[in-house]
Amino acid sequence: MSATFYRDLPAAPTFASAVDNNSYSPLPNDWNVLVAAVRCTETAVEQGRYRDVNAVAVACIAAMRNGFSCHEFPAVFGGDVVTFCVPESALENARALLLECQQLAQREFDLDLRIGGVPVTLLRELGTDVKVGHFRTAEGKTQVIVTGEGINAAKDLVKGSHQFLIQRSRSSLKANFAGFQSRFSEIPASGAENVSLLIRALDPSELERTLAYAHMLQLIESIYGETDSHHPVDAQGPRSGISPEALRNEARICNPGFNRIGKAIHVLSVLPQVATRAGVHNTEGRDDLVKPQVRDLSNWRGFDGQLRMVITGNTEQRAKLRGRLSELHNSARIAFGMHASNSSLITSIVGERSVDCVHFVDGGAGGYALASIEMKAQLRTLEARQQQVDAEVGESLAGELRHQTANFRKASEAVNEVRPAIAPFATQEIRQERLVGTRS
Numbered sequence: 001m002s003a004t005f006y007r008d009l010p011a012a013p014t015f016a017s018a019v020d021n022n023s024y025s026p027l028p029n030d031w032n033v034l035v036a037a038v039r040c041t042e043t044a045v046e047q048g049r050y051r052d053v054n055a056v057a058v059a060c061i062a063a064m065r066n067g068f069s070c071h072e073f074p075a076v077f078g079g080d081v082v083t084f085c086v087p088e089s090a091l092e093n094a095r096a097l098l099l100e101c102q103q104l105a106q107r108e109f110d111l112d113l114r115i116g117g118v119p120v121t122l123l124r125e126l127g128t129d130v131k132v133g134h135f136r137t138a139e140g141k142t143q144v145i146v147t148g149e150g151i152n153a154a155k156d157l158v159k160g161s162h163q164f165l166i167q168r169s170r171s172s173l174k175a176n177f178a179g180f181q182s183r184f185s186e187i188p189a190s191g192a193e194n195v196s197l198l199i200r201a202l203d204p205s206e207l208e209r210t211l212a213y214a215h216m217l218q219l220i221e222s223i224y225g226e227t228d229s230h231h232p233v234d235a236q237g238p239r240s241g242i243s244p245e246a247l248r249n250e251a252r253i254c255n256p257g258f259n260r261i262g263k264a265i266h267v268l269s270v271l272p273q274v275a276t277r278a279g280v281h282n283t284e285g286r287d288d289l290v291k292p293q294v295r296d297l298s299n300w301r302g303f304d305g306q307l308r309m310v311i312t313g314n315t316e317q318r319a320k321l322r323g324r325l326s327e328l329h330n331s332a333r334i335a336f337g338m339h340a341s342n343s344s345l346i347t348s349i350v351g352e353r354s355v356d357c358v359h360f361v362d363g364g365a366g367g368y369a370l371a372s373i374e375m376k377a378q379l380r381t382l383e384a385r386q387q388q389v390d391a392e393v394g395e396s397l398a399g400e401l402r403h404q405t406a407n408f409r410k411a412s413e414a415v416n417e418v419r420p421a422i423a424p425f426a427t428q429e430i431r432q433e434r435l436v437g438t439r440s
Contacts, residue, residue, distance in 0.1 A: 002028045003087045007072050011142045012135040015301060018145050019213045024131035026148075027120045030088040033130060033154035034166075036060045036098055037081040038105070039112040041369040049109075050366055051345060053080045055182055055249040056105045056113060058347040058360050062253075063097045065349060066176040074132050074144040076304035077360045079196070079368030083151060083304050085132060091117070095169035104175070108252040116158030116165045123150035130154070141358075143299060147210075151305035152200070179349045182250040185243040186343035186364045190234040191312035194344050196363030196371045198337040199325070200306040202382070212333065213307055219324055220309070223317050230311040232344050232361055233295040293357075294346070300361040306375075308368060310344055310361050332382055337375030341365040 005028055012018035027033075038044070038053045045053075060082050061075050074085040086094045098115045105113035120130055130150035134142040157164050197220075201212035224230035301309040318340060328334045343364035350357040362368055 002030055003071055003089055005031075005087070006074055006085070006132060006134075006144075009133055012133060012145075015135050015143075015145075016214070016217050018133060018135035018303070019210065019217060023133040023135070024145070024147050025133060027085055027130045027132060028087070029121050029124075031120045031130075032086055032088065032091055032117045033120065033123070033151060034084040034086060034094055034098065034115070034117040035081065035155050035158040036084075036101060036113055036115045037155070037159060039114050041080040041366075042373060044111065045366040045369060050364075050369065051182070051186075051245060052109045052111060052249065053369065054345050054347050054360070054362055054367075055180075055253060056101070056109055056111055057082050058182075058349065059104060059177055059180055059253045060098065060101045060113075061360075062177045062180045062349050063101055063175040064094065066178055067093060067097045067173060074134075074146060076144055076146055076302050077299060077362075078302075078304060078308060078372075079362045080372075081155065083146065083155065085130065085146065092169050092171040093173045095166045096171040096173045097175045098166060099169060100175035104177075104253065109249075114159065114165070118154040118157050118164055120150070123153055126150075126153060128153045137296070141297065143302070145303040146305060147303060148206075149305065155305075177253045179351055180250060180253050181348040181350055182246040182253075183243065183348075184246060184346050187233070187346055189312050189342050189344065190232065191230075192314040193318070193340050193342055194232050194310055194312050194363050195318055195321075196337075196339045196341075196367040197309045197311060197321075198306055198368065198371045198375045199308075200335050200375065200379075202332060202334055213303075216307055216334075220311065220321065223321050223324075224311055224313045230313055231295065232300050232310045232312045232363075233298050233346075233359075235295060294359050297357050298346070298359040298361050310363050310367070315340075329378055329382075332385075335375050335378040335382060337371035337373065337378070339363055339366055339368075339370040339374070341367070 005025075009025055012023040017023065036057070038056055041050070041053050044050055057077060057080060061077065064073065064075060064084060068090060071090070073087075073090065076083045084094065095117070102113045102115050105111040123130060128150035129148040130146065131148045132144065132146050134144050137143050199213075199216050201209040201216075203209045203212055220230070221227075228235070301307075318338065322338060325334065325336045325338075329336060341364040345362045345364055345367065346359050347362075348357060348359045363371075
């Protein structure tokens with residue numbers, strides 16, 4: 001029952017309704033949170049290699065999806081980081097798959113993929129929790145949502161401590177990256193610009209955080225309009241052509257290792273398909289996934305302990321949104337990150353049926369990775385501010401304690417000064433009380 005926990009969860013009807021706290025269920029105690037994060041992504045962005053970062057992240061999802069075809073486990077894409085939730089029964093196989101993904105990242109892309117895992121029981125001992133759910137998207141497909149401060153704690157532990165890194169696995173399971181596709185050039189924004197947006201609510205109460213996220217969604221719609229207005233993929237599908245660089249990445253992942261001939265054959269085999277239509281095809285090459293379906297099956301917003309979205313609009317809308325978010329940040333309610341570009345990236349995992357496909361959307365020129373840098377800087381600023389406040393409060397309390405101690409010392413000295421004078425009276429009163437007690 002634990003292994004099928006996620007699959008058996010009821011799905012919320014919409015993304016907005018999924019924000020409701022009642023849509024989540026706590027992970028069973030025998031589950032684990034696994035994290036795969038590409039390191040030094042800012043350097044990769046500066047080198048113009050953010051597409052490589054996206055490719056490695058989606059390759060991790062493809063490997064896990066193919067490795068556990070009989071079960072579906074939660075996975076959340078975040079541009080340069082992916083989080084998974086897996087039961088203990090699948091842990092060794094998951095470790096083996098992620099270790100191969102780590103080798104792929106290093107060998108094919110010269111990227112350092114940090115992989116690690118944290119048991120849910122440990123996260124709960126630390127006072128945090130992880131809850132999961134999913135919501136229904138187009139064509140009956142569901143998409144995962146993960147909430148609770150435990151998911152952020154797991155990321156911090158994996159990124160900050162060698163203790164939680166995956167070093168080896170007892171499983172001999174081999175990674176299979178079938179279905180990975182990277183064929184589009186960068187997709188021009190359907191509006192004037194695309195914004196990669198991250199928002200983390202900081203209220204101490206889970207209910208307050210839930211209400212904060214609901215308010216954020218309402219705020220975005222009030223500025224950018226309803227979902228169709230700010231969806232980053234054009235209603236007619238991606239307006240883009242073939243990208244030789246993207247095709248090379250696909251060949252590297254689908255034919256890992258030193259098999260250059262296999263990589264070349266892969267490119268030659270798919271080139272006629274994408275040359276006739278700048279779209280995506282299933283693993284059998286049938287052109288039954290037309291471009292408008294890319295929009296319906298795109299993963300352009302998600303939730304993994306923080307709200308993440310790629311939205312399209314104009315600079316005035318972005319300025320208005322930043323102003324409102326900055327007000328909430330200044331009151332220590334949220335931390336956020338925004339990165340604007342004129343394009344987005346789409347990296348796909350496809351199956352034999354269109355409903356089995358998912359197209360991961362990230363903003364161009366750094367996307368989520370650069371938005372994350374801004375959000376982390378805000379979190380550090382808030383932490384430093386809190387430490388300063390704590391120090392000031394501590395000093396104030398210490399001063400008050402010193403003042404009270406001094407007053408007590410003065411009072412004690414005053415009592416000592418008058419004690420000789422009142423001692424005879426006190427002694428006489430005690431004698432009288434004893435005398436009265438004896439007579440009675």
